[in-house]
Amino acid sequence: MKNSKSKIKGRGAQKNIHNRFFEYSHEIRKDFLEFCNKEGELADKNRTQYLSVFPKTIVNKVTSPDVGMAYSMNMYQGCEHGCIYCYARNTHEFWGYSPGLDFERKILVKKEAPKLLETFLKKKSWKAQTIVMSGNTDCYQPAEKKFQITKKCLEVFLKYKHPVGIITKNALILRDLDILKALAKDNLVAVNISITSLSEDTRRILEPRTTTIERRLHAVKVLSDVGIPVNVMLAPIIPSINSHEILPVAKAVSDAGGLALSHTIVRLNGAIGEIFTDWIQKTMPDSANKVLSQIENCHGGTLNESRFGKRMHGEGQIAKQINDLVKLAKRKYFKDKTMPVLNTGLHQAYKTGQLKLF
Template sequence: MLDQNHGRGAQSNPQNQFLAQGVEADLEFYEHLHLSGDSLKQKTSYLKVTPKTIVNKVNSPDLPFPYSMNPYQGCEHGCIYCYARNSHEYWGYSAGRDFESKILVKNNAAALLRKKFDSKNWVPAPIMLSGNTDCYQPIERKLKITRSILQVCLEYRHPVGLITKNAMLLRDLDILKELAALNLVRVVLSITTLNEKLREKLEPRTSTAGLRFNAVRRLSENGVPVSVMMAPVIPNINSSEIMKIAEKAADNGAKHLYHTVVRLNGVIGQLFEEWLDEHYPDRKEKVLHQIEELHGGQLNDSRFSTRMRGEGEYADHIAQMFVMARKKYKLDGPRIPMDTTLFRRAGESQLSLF
């Protein structure tokens, strides 16, 4: 039996599909470590990259924002179900342990955003942080790249959205309050389970649900529009918690409740099966079968409109549960667009004085 690092989601490091050659693990070495009582601690590496752009056009009708922005690639949160794992292969790494332990850092993100906003061709439109990996993953506490991005958005009065599983965003409450006063920000806390033992297995380096709900409450109390997303709903894992999460969301001042269903795209299907073998072998086949029910007999569906909600009787049942939850706990209020008319480029505020 291979030694498993505590605090990691993936159980392995699958071969990168884009690499012609790979290096096989020395299984005898890992077995020796396990039998001797030692453990192979896989430390997280932070690798500086210097992209030329930071704002990405979103070509998906499933997402409400036309642009996204990712200060990091890879995510130490280690959520086993994360659809973004596959994107790590484009950088030459595995979607498994590499995704959680080799984090690419875009230190020049704020400067790139400033350059984008200063372009005469830029038309202000809401940008989502992050969309691919979490902008408040642990290293953000030290590097403050996300905070610097929010400062640029405030300076230029540009609308921005945030989605995160980390209560660390309260560190930036001062900026978020100023953005909210100008109707320039929306925050979504992604909360998957209230079961702390499940969270430690499912998304091991995220904030606890208690801390995330506390963040929802603090944001709401300070006038920052905040919603809760249950993402993803996983059959027979967290699917029984819909009403409980809705109730907690309402109690803490959330404006809306959203959801997605799990989809195991690319190599994530293999990683998730390994995760089930490790943590829930007794229900593995049932869980996988129910996921297939959501996606026409497959573990994944890449089609727009259906990939995040699923289709069929079981998907309809989940959707109806959320309809009832939103109605019961008043989590279906009007969605007020952010303001794009306040945008100003560098120097424009000073020129307006003359």
Template sequence: MNPNVPTGRGTGNRPANVFEKSEFVREFPEGIDWTEPDVSPATEFLQVESKSILSFNDSPDIPFSYSVNPYQGCEHGCVYCYARNSHQYWGYDAGLGFESKILVKKDCVRLLRKEFEKKNYRPRPMVLSGNTDCYQPAERKFKLTGSILELCLEFGHPVSIITKNSLIDRDRETIRALAEKKLVHVYFSINHLDARLKRVMEPRTATARKKLDLIQKFSSCGIPCGIMVAPIIPGINLEAMPQLIREAGAAGALKAGYTVVRLNGHVKKLFQDWLEAYFPDRKNKVMHQIESLHGGQSNDVQWGRRMKGEGVLAQSISSLFRAAVNKYMDPQRTMPEFDVTQFKRNGQLNLFSL
């Protein structure tokens, strides 16, 4: 383990917030007025009120229209997480602050009910969550995701769930009831099989084995499950992809997808420091391969290209993925179509307004 990273965290760094005009620096080590920051802070849950809860997506490379994020910030601590930078909008940093300052949208269920009850609301599949994990450790205490799923069941609203946490098993019966009405898809994000790698790259997520066991458990009771191999990091976890897809297919997964890593904003420096700490022998190679996916840069914002990359390596990854899916997943088994006709407003079906 890296002594500079607190136990159970993805990073010990606190990069400056790009929206702040000033920052604390230590220019003179002998300064008597300097107070060392807490290098191993306890998680702080900050309950906030929101003006709205339903976010609309218009990106052509993201297959959903609506998303709901009950939490901002994430204790999972995945070092590569693209959502880290968004924490700066709330006044915190993209490093340790993202992992230890968790914003809890306490009124999210009320706001979502209000949206569903609007006369002009039209149901479209929404995803939990588009930014941070809806089943991160905070959910054990606040149960917002569980309440949102119960609301979806009440209104007959379609929902897609993606998570890295086994806590989802707590809500299995609600999810099963949604599945009976063709109102739910569940995706487990798994990008490696190495428990030691998990401890340093995604410290507070569930192990791959636990998530694969849940795919089998959920599939056996009629809940449609898929797997997201995301993100693929060449030189770190790429070679695990075929075996992951094989095991997911054997467990009952109906669909697989993948994305390649992109290091936006502060995530690039956090990831480089992580490589230096845990994989110094391959740091340069890994960074060069990532850059080869994005036209020589570590990040890409171009729709249609940013998720899969481009170039020779991107083509190789795509070919490896397609070959594994064709070999290990039954093409006759697919995710069921969502049934939006199940949607009801104020307890009444609205078949003529859909």
């Protein structure tokens, strides 16, 4: 894979694109870049900023019928992992930022999330259902090392004996192994770890600030060995980038103790189409047109796909080949494995934070 010398190091997106909600746009002019070069200054310092925000609620009801969760919560908005394909990029526009570089460099931090979660779980009207961290951005992204909001939220789930799902691609999850083991004793936790490739070269360009594949597989094994159920998400599968790795990834996951494999086919909705196209032309110029064409083939001739029932797994010959290969991988490596249904029966007795005696 040929990398452009102009590629911004350590980032997925290679530019900020216009926020569709704004009348005015911001651009870096060539004469400004030339001035910075002559003065020996950096036009862009490429630094990550952490910005505190104060939402009134933290748990979101998920109305989409094909995402596999009913409720989600996100401790952070934006994600420093910088995955170029991330569907969550579009949501950064709602906060007044670009879905491009801003998504990776302006991380919004919800420090009050544990208190908001506790208030929600204590509602008399709430009947326990699995709440997933995170449905949007990774709850174990680099910001978690500093703020530890995810850890504090897990402690709340444990206190109230409430089921929780976790989606991440970061081995930082092992930091909280003791809390996860305590939840697992009552069947209150399931983990979903994203592994899109076994190639470090591919990982570095697709997901520049994520944990290595070796460490992710190690996390699958450690979690599985202590009885914490793990599903691995091969998501997204991108034709001609990682589509040839379905069977090897499935085998590696199964060997590590994973109980299930799920997948999606890449879709580039909203601003992501422009961001991804710019990225692949700079990062993989020789194969850019081929990859973009094959993505379009999976979605009726467009990069954008929003139809429920079609958007996750696509349609057409290329999509069929991918989906059939995933089915084969599941039969071959996960035939006698299954993820458990989490326990929703304990929470009601712990609404006050302690078990009722009468």
